[in-house]
Amino acid sequence: xxxxxxxxxxxxxxxxxxxxxxxxxxxxxxxxxxxxxxxxxxxxxxxxxxxxxxxxxxxxxxxxxxxxxxxxxxxxxxxxxxxxxxxxxxxxxxxxxxxxxxxxxxxxxxxx
Amino acid sequence: xxxxxxxxxxxxxxxxxxxxxxxxxxxxxxxxxxxxxxxxxxxxxxxxxxxxxxxxxxxxxxxxxxxxxxxxxxxxxxxxxxxxxxxxxxxxxxxxxxxxxxxxxxxxxxxxxx
Numbered sequence: 001x002x003x004x005x006x007x008x009x010x011x012x013x014x015x016x017x018x019x020x021x022x023x024x025x026x027x028x029x030x031x032x033x034x035x036x037x038x039x040x041x042x043x044x045x046x047x048x049x050x051x052x053x054x055x056x057x058x059x060x061x062x063x064x065x066x067x068x069x070x071x072x073x074x075x076x077x078x079x080x081x082x083x084x085x086x087x088x089x090x091x092x093x094x095x096x097x098x099x100x101x102x103x104x105x106x107x108x109x110x111x112x
Numbered sequence: 113x114x115x116x117x118x119x120x121x122x123x124x125x126x127x128x129x130x131x132x133x134x135x136x137x138x139x140x141x142x143x144x145x146x147x148x149x150x151x152x153x154x155x156x157x158x159x160x161x162x163x164x165x166x167x168x169x170x171x172x173x174x175x176x177x178x179x180x181x182x183x184x185x186x187x188x189x190x191x192x193x194x195x196x197x198x199x200x201x202x203x204x205x206x207x208x209x210x211x212x213x214x215x216x217x218x219x220x221x222x223x224x225x226x
Contacts, residue, residue, distance in 0.1 A: 004155070042201065042216035043156070090155050100146065101214070103155030 003027070004104035006091050012110045013081050021076040021107045023091030032074040033101065034066060035090040043090055049074060078109075086111045114139040116204050116217035124223045129192055133220045135185040135202035143207040147176050147187045150199045150219065159187070159200075192224045 004025045013019040023032065030051050035043035047056045049068045063085070065077040078085055088108050092101040116137045125131050137145070144163045148156035160169040160176040162185070168177045173196075175188045189196055199219040206213055 006155075040218070040221075042218045045214070088153075092155070100158050100161055103148075103157070106153070106155045108153065 004091055004093055004102050006089075006104035006107050008107060009105060010108050010110070012112060013078075014112050015083065016080045019078050019081055019109070021078075021089050021091075021109070023074045023076070023104055024072050025091075025093045025102075025104075026072070027093055027095070027102060028071065029093035029095045029099075029102070030071070031094045031096065031099070032068060033092040033094070034064075034074070034076045035092065036085075037088045037090055037106070046076070081109070081111045083111050085109065114204075114206060114215050116202055116215050118200075118202050118217035118220050120220060121218070122221040122223070124225060125192055127192060127194055127224050127226050131189050131192060131222065133187045133189075133200050133202075133222070135187070135217055137183050137185070137202070137204045137215070137217075139183075139204040139206050139215050141207035142180065142183075143205040145176075145178055145185050145205070146203045147174070147185075148201040148203060150201055152198070156201055189222075192222075194224050194226060197222060197224045 007022045033048040034046045037043040046060045063079050068074045088106045090106045091104040094101045119134045146161045147159045150156040159171050159174050162169050162178045164180040173190045178185045199221045201219040202217040204215045
């Protein structure tokens with residue numbers, strides 16, 4: 001089945017220790033998104049790729065970076081995680097502008 | 113300011129009962145509105161999508177309605193099941209917005225009890 005896959009599902013890291021979250025998709029969608037979702041809050045868009053074009057949201061901290069080496073994969077790098085970065089990180093994909101976004105299961109990040 | 117407000121914040125119902133969740137938005141111009149279901153610890157899953165010209169859309173026991181004049185939408189769940197326990201998120205897409213420019217509501221947390 002076509003899907004959006006996120007690894008790992010749970011990630012524990014130490015304060016200040018870089019961490020990378022992974023997302024892959026078999027939908028062949030040209031747009032991929034990364035969201036941060038904290039408890040009982042709506043997902044907050046961090047950035048998205050339209051093909052290879054990277055689009056950063058204005059209020060996304062510099063601590064968050066992303067890479068998209070090919071259509072299928074996208075990575076979220078947190079260079080120096082703080083306690084406030086503990087959250088669920090959701091990857092989503094869509095086909096073109098305005099298309100329905102298909103979400104992965106999320107990676108829950110815990111920062112110790 | 114583009115906003116999506118959902119009510120109630122949380123809801124508890126008994127298995128087999130019906131319920132209706134509300135979504136009010138101020139997004140303008142408006143392209144489409146989606147309802148997502150998000151199970152605890154999982155990513156959101158799309159239930160329905162409606163453009164401004166559609167009044168109702170069904171997906172099994174889920175029926176969404178849209179009134180583009182009053183900028184209101186509802187999600188009606190019929191004959192609720194325990195598996196319906198989840199957060200339901202209303203998401204509005206502005207017309208002509210950028211790729212990622214979706215406006216999310218905070219969701220309604222539904223608990224279905226036996």
